[in-house]
Amino acid sequence: MAPASKGNGHNQSSQDDLLPDLPKGPLCMYRAKSSFNWKELLLFLEGEDMLIFKKRIFSAFENDPLFAHHPGEELPIQKYRELNFLRCKRLFEYDFLNMQEMVKNPLKISMLINCLGMYDWSLSAKYFLNTYVFASTIQNSGSQRHMHFIQKTLNMEIFGCFALTEVSHGSNTKAIRTTAQYDPTTQEFIINSPDFEASKFWIGNMGKNATHAVVYAQLYTQGGQCHGLHSFVVQIRDPKTLLPMPGVMVGDIGRKLGQNGLDNGFTMFHNVRIPRENLLNRTGDVTPEGVYSTSFKDVRQRFGASLGTLSTGRVSIIGMSVVNLKLALSIAIRFSATRHQFGPNDDEEIPVLEYQMQQWRLIPYLAATYVLDHFSKTLFMDLVELQLGLLQNDKSIRQAELGREIHILASAGKPLASWTAQQGAQECREACGGHGYLAMNRLGDIRNDNDPNCTYEGDNNVLLQQTSNYLLNCITDRHQDKVRIESPLESVNFLEDFKDILGQKFVISRVEDCMDSSVSLAAYKWLVCYLLRESYQKLNQERKSGSDDFEARNNCQAYYCHSLALVFIEHTVLQRYHKYTHHASMPTSLQPVLKRLGALYGLWSLSRHMAVLYQGGYFSGEQAGKMIKNAILDLCAKLKDDAVALVDVIAPPDFILNSPIGKANGELYKNLWATVLQGSKVLERPSWWREFSTYKPTIGSLKSKL
Incomplete structure (x- = not known):
């Protein structure tokens, strides 16, 4: 695949307008040694249009008080989820990406998700699951009769989620046990959870505020005939009150190891009736009389088409994992270039990046970031090709084979990218020593937020x-x-x-x-x-x-x-x-x-x-x-x-990176001190100080200690 944009047609002044010089400081020594111009590389890799798009998102966040950082403050989980929802709501007001732009440059969808993730993956996941996973599944698996759901999603009249996984089944999607029994007398499907093991579980957005879900269930027609797994749009809450609909039990699964701004939830269905038209009927439909029909004669072709749709999440996770590598390496390499330790004599300390061991630990992950980033972008465009075929009702053998091939590339690409990011984030944390362990420097959050990528959308080893x-x-x-x-x-x-x-x-x-x-x-x-x-x-x-x-x-x-x-x-x-x-x-x-x-x-x-x-x-x-x-x-x-300049290409602005030791000016210790002193009650004595000052040991306790 040829590069999308050359970047060579721009003169130096237009380059500098789009990409201002980075601040002067200790990192200038390495930047001066670079064998290439970082601005030229960034412009070549992403193109002017994409860079303007990114800048628009990042600038909006930095100038909006709702997105302000609060150093040293850890929000209670419910407050964090409330704030995350308010930020998600604000994204609808910004309307960074309209439908026309999506069609013109589909890569902007991926770019938007990744830009949000650079700021906070909880926000990115919440917005993405509603606006793209929920809506795009309806678009790709449904037909014209379902378009009103998409319009309501874009207007934020409803809020969606994607309900595939159950308590007892995740990777083995064929064994999903939720049922959808068709009733021809009312022309409705009856959605049921046979027992608690068949409850939908881990569903992002479902915990607190999703009103509708794309629910995967086994489709049954009269006579107990099962036609396999199909998807349905099911209302789970009243949009006006956020109270559950009749027959729906829905709730939050609780605190996770990371991404706690996202409300993952569960639901069980008890004879929940939905209109026949809520069946997403791209691969199969049921007539009002209850007769099942499909345009796919070959079951393999039908399954191949559905696999391509299910690959969306896995392809997205590849990109998310690459973003986490970009963040972790931006911090660790800038730190390594400004952190001086030891040297050839007692009077001269050198940057730890000069040590072979530090290079061996970090630079291969930097190479992996660039290589996997290209794979992520090209696979995303392959997925776009597949989805266009679905929209055009392409029933060709090539279309089915394309769905299968994307499925197997995504099924292996997700493990490779998520494991590489997980190992890389940990290596970066350790490479920054004790400072890497400080929460304010963000490496712990990057590692923890990446962790579910190894499991979501299918366990890596199973995939x-x-x-x-x-x-x-x-x-x-x-x-x-x-x-x-x-x-x-x-x-x-x-x-x-x-x-x-x-x-x-x-x-x-x-x-x-x-x-x-x-x-x-x-x-x-x-x-x-x-x-x-x-x-x-x-x-x-x-x-x-x-x-x-x-x-x-x-x-x-x-x-x-x-x-x-x-x-x-x-x-x-x-x-x-x-x-x-x-x-x-x-x-x-x-x-x-x-x-x-x-x-x-x-x-x-x-x-x-x-x-x-x-x-x-x-x-x-x-x-x-x-x-x-x-x-x-x-x-x-x-x-x-070249390492610092290569990081300058992939690093977001300081506000988004949000790591004192990873700032672009390289003033490692000044930035660290400034952030420490901004923390809440840093210099105050503890509220429990009297417990110390009023403690009077008895003579007996002193003897026992001696």
Whole structure:
């Protein structure tokens, strides 16, 4: 995919108007060493229109008292949720993104969500779940008869949520137990929760203020015939009073480890009647008489179309995880560039970023941020293509295959991005030492707010099985039917050369030759093919030993299919970035640094699979492993002087970043002190001081202590 905007057509004055110079301070030393112009890179990556859009959002927040920060103050959970709702309500007044802009540039949807998340993920989630997940599900899964729900959502007449997960079922969506029984005498569906285990649970916005929900339930028609999982619009509260509707029990599930401004809730339905028209009927409908119909003759095609719709949340989480990496690294690298400790002599301390260990800990995550950010944006645009096909009622085989492919890329991409962000946030926290543990510096909140990304929209380990199953089916079809292995997005096309790839070996003899991502890309192709062969053989062995298909697949997960899915998505992510950085439209002034980031990410990720590379024979001798490690260290050293400028490209304004040690001026200790002293009652004695001053130990207690 070619870059969306070149950024080269802008003169220096227009660049400076759009992107003012950063404040002078201790970080200037590193900025002066950078091999590229950070403004040129930012303009190239995002384009002028997107930068103006971001600036509009960030400026609105900084100038609105409702969004003011309160250092050192921890709000009670109910107050936090009230404030979060008021801020969400204010977003409707700002109306940052109208429908016309969404159609013109769909990436602005993702950008808006991520900008809100940079400020507070609770706010982003609340707004996103209502305005996009609830509304877009209705748009993509429904028809013209449902458009009034979308209009009411945009006018904030109703507030929505997405109710798929139940107490006893999350990842296994086919086993959802909520029922929707059609009653032809009244032309209504009767929504029921069979028992408390089938209650909808973890539903964002449902806890306190959602009035309507997209509810997933098993659709039944007369005679007890089940037509599988379908979605329905169900009113759960009265918009005028926020009291539950008849037959609905709804409430809040309580405090979580993070994102406590978002009210996650539960609900149970007892004979709740909704109009027949509230069935979202894109993939299946019921006539007034109770006859079920679907335009999909092939069940696989219908399921593939619905999978694409369900991928929206997972694709969004990839972007959210990348944002968390951007925030954590902006703080940690700016800190590392201004924090001086030790040195060649007692009179000279050097920035901790100069230490190889600090570079090795942080700079690979910086590379991962850039590579995963490109993957996130391109996958989002693939999803937009799928959704346009749904709106145009495309029933082609390609459309169904596109839905399946996006599903498997999102099912593996979410684990990769969320785990990388989780590990990266923790590494950044530790890399900032004790100051990283201070809540005011935000690294703890970033880590905690990212944590649910590893679980929401499907547990990461379970999701990886979706991807490995797809790959096993590809190779099974190839063996049985001799069909070509290809997909709409070309992510599996290289498997057509399965046998030839397995015959390759690592032949690089110099560290210098590892400085391009093509080296790790070739190794990844071999890795995917090798693990696919091993997984396929293991699966067949299990079946031959008498295991049924479920048990056989279950016994192939650890060491086989789990690793297969991860290396496949790492290959896909790297392949997209490699193609991007080697594209003819890439400016020559930016190409070297971006290529180094790709090479570092590839080798760093590849190094985790060293044992398999040796085990399968792709690597031989000790030199191969040493070369990869030395190349990683060399690339970290080469990128060290660019690290601050690379962070300047991805960091939001200081108000949004909201971290004293991560401010753009680099005045580490001044910013830290200023924030400490702004805290509430910092210099006051405690309210319980009399408990100390009036304490008089008895003689007996003194003797016992002695």
